[in-house]
Amino acid sequence: MANDPIHQFQIQDLTAPVSIGGYEISFTNSALFMGVAVATITGILIMATAKGSLVPGRLQSVGEVWYEFVHNMVRQVLGHEGKKFFPLVFSLFSFVLVANMLGMFPYFFTVTSHVVVTAALAVFVVGLVVVVGIAKHGLGWFKLFVPHGVPLAILPFISLIEIISFFSRPISLGLRLFGNMLAGHIVLKVFAGFVVSLGALGLGGIIGAAAPLAMAVALTALEFLVAFLQAFVFAILTCVYLNDALHPGH
Amino acid sequence: MKKPGKGSTPEDRTLKELGDLSERLKDLSGRIAAEKSERAESQKPPASLSGATSYAKGYRLASEFVAGTLVGGLFGYGFDWLFGTLPFGLIVFLLLGFGAGILNMARAANRVPPAQERLGSNPPPKAAYDDEEED
Numbered sequence: 001m002a003n004d005p006i007h008q009f010q011i012q013d014l015t016a017p018v019s020i021g022g023y024e025i026s027f028t029n030s031a032l033f034m035g036v037a038v039a040t041i042t043g044i045l046i047m048a049t050a051k052g053s054l055v056p057g058r059l060q061s062v063g064e065v066w067y068e069f070v071h072n073m074v075r076q077v078l079g080h081e082g083k084k085f086f087p088l089v090f091s092l093f094s095f096v097l098v099a100n101m102l103g104m105f106p107y108f109f110t111v112t113s114h115v116v117v118t119a120a121l122a123v124f125v126v127g128l129v130v131v132v133g134i135a136k137h138g139l140g141w142f143k144l145f146v147p148h149g150v151p152l153a154i155l156p157f158i159s160l161i162e163i164i165s166f167f168s169r170p171i172s173l174g175l176r177l178f179g180n181m182l183a184g185h186i187v188l189k190v191f192a193g194f195v196v197s198l199g200a201l202g203l204g205g206i207i208g209a210a211a212p213l214a215m216a217v218a219l220t221a222l223e224f225l226v227a228f229l230q231a232f233v234f235a236i237l238t239c240v241y242l243n244d245a246l247h248p249g250h
Numbered sequence: 251m252k253k254p255g256k257g258s259t260p261e262d263r264t265l266k267e268l269g270d271l272s273e274r275l276k277d278l279s280g281r282i283a284a285e286k287s288e289r290a291e292s293q294k295p296p297a298s299l300s301g302a303t304s305y306a307k308g309y310r311l312a313s314e315f316v317a318g319t320l321v322g323g324l325f326g327y328g329f330d331w332l333f334g335t336l337p338f339g340l341i342v343f344l345l346l347g348f349g350a351g352i353l354n355m356a357r358a359a360n361r362v363p364p365a366q367e368r369l370g371s372n373p374p375p376k377a378a379y380d381d382e383e384e385d
Contacts, residue, residue, distance in 0.1 A: 157346070157349075160346050161346055161349045161350045161353055162350075162353075164318060164321050164322050164325060164343075164346055164347050164349075164350035165318060165350040165353050165354050167321045167325075168314070168317035168318040168320070168321040168347075168350060168351070168354060169317070171317040171320060171321055172310075172313045172314050172316070172317035172318075172354070175313050175316070175317060176309060176310060176313040179309070179313065180309060233310065
């Protein structure tokens with residue numbers, strides 16, 4: 001078990017299995033850590049905003065930086081119209097970020113390393129883009145797929161390519177987050193496993209284990225960066241896609 | 251700032267004062283511009299941040315391409331499943347998906363402007379994080 005790099009991703013029922021109408025809805029470790037992530041975000045932000053002093057303390061600074069980071073991102077990409085999407089983008093960013101970061105704790109479950117979770121988030125985002133686009137522009141929104149100024153002869157192909165490109169968004173959005181988290185955790189585990197296996201070989205092995213140990217340390221740092229970066233990429237791509245809903249081609 | 255040919259002292263003084271004022275105005279607008287650009291600079295930490303990791307960028311490009319091809323293949327398979335034309339829909343849509351993947355990738359790398367920008371009617375959405383200096 002110690003050397004199985006996949007073991008950490010196993011879904012386990014924490015209570016007795018519950019199922020309704022053939023669907024299993026037991027409380028799993030994945031559900032637990034989603035709850036922990038939401039509780040962490042809520043807790044930090046409540047504590048950060050509790051005082052509301054003019055000169056922010058440490059925690060309040062964290063909250064302010066957090067808020068302003070997402071706020072600037074939304075404003076830069078979506079402009080003033082995008083204000084109403086700020087809560088959504090903030091929630092998505094916070095959830096992905098905290099879920100990724102929680103995954104960095106030893107023995108913690110990484111929620112975002114399951115494609116079901118990331119794909120659900122991505123499909124939700126792109127679904128929202130379609131709904132907002134149609135609500136705001138009516139059927140004219142579909143002009144997004146028909147760029148002007150394209151010769152009539154190749155227009156069907158261009159439209160098809162644009163449509164396929166649009167449908168590839170949820171896939172690339174979900175796959176990227178999932179792939180990064182899964183690959184990162186597996187690599188980390190494999191290198192950590194090398195340390196243990198080599199260390200068991202005796203003195204020479206212990207000396208040799210220094211190399212994978214150094215690698216594991218470096219990878220841990222990289223994983224923290226990736227955890228943040230992927231949350232950021234997820235949030236900014238949400239903004240970029242929402243921008244298509246607000247301003248489709250005319 | 252002094253206009254030649256005007257001799258009277260008070261007028262000269264006002265002119266001088268005006269020159270002073272416009273000098274100060276210029277100075278001020280210069281400072282405002284500097285402040286603005288400084289702010290704009292400081293308000294986009296994301297660019298420099300992800301510029302630090304070509305890893306993330308490479309991963310993004312790869313996933314865009316794979317996703318495009320994958321969706322094309324899925325569309326083709328769905329088309330064939332509906333109409334019973336097994337190899338052909340798959341072939342055509344896989345190629346189209348390939349094209350879509352390339353388009354995705356080029357867009358992600360800011361090589362091709364998004365659809366609305368090509369039309370020149372809307373302000374471009376700033377893809378704040380992938381405009382690095384690469385090649």
